[in-house]
């Protein structure tokens with residue numbers, strides 16, 4: 001009975017075999033980066049412990065483009081990563097963000113979804129760092145373990161420093177309901193095209209992680225738009241429906257989204 005339940009669970013879970021680095025990666029680094037990619041994928045699967053919105057193989061390619069990106073093609077999910085060389089923490093950070101899109105639904109995005117993916121990438125760095133320090137899957141990963149969490153903190157602090165002192169204080173002093181109020185008043189700035197979109201998204205990601213997060217609650221949430229992904233499966237930037245926001249309101253209200261709080 002127990003074995004059967006485990007087998008059933010695994011069928012719907014993200015499987016490491018389904019994620020591969022293609023030959024756009026230099027041979028010298030491809031093997032270790034594939035090992036790290038498997039670790040990141042394991043951590044994301046553990047966080048969401050739920051089915052993928054799309055059951056397609058995931059190809060990860062290296063790109064000279066300006067930013068990482070995830071696109072759904074006919075027979076694969078295609079992730080491009082811009083980290084080069086052996087910047088493992090940056091690789092995990094970018095891949096964690098893009099796998100956030102894969103779990104939320106890569107066919108849709110918007111400012112809220114981007115904030116959630118930043119939160120996923122931060123969580124991935126924390127968890128991969130912990131796992132690599134305690135029981136590294138590979139010796140090299142154990143040696144590198146200490147670098148993952150500082151990368152997360154540095155990214156967060158670099159963004160926080162761009163906000164006025166009083167907003168930095170809300171985070172430092174854990175005044176989360178005031179931070180939610182601030183984010184509610186600035187929610188429109190999270191959308192692409194605003195000069196500080198990435199900064200406000202990051203602030204929202206920090207707010208989300210201020211308490212425990214049941215990540216599984218967010219699986220597939222990005223697909224809840226009008227039209228829905230089943231009505232229009234093309235990639236589109238669309239807001240979440242009020243119903244989707246209401247369903248995840250316990251988490252999204254920390255970011256000043258939905259609810260009355």
Ligand SMILES: [Zn+2]
Nearest residue numbers: 097101114117
């Ligand atoms: Zn993104």
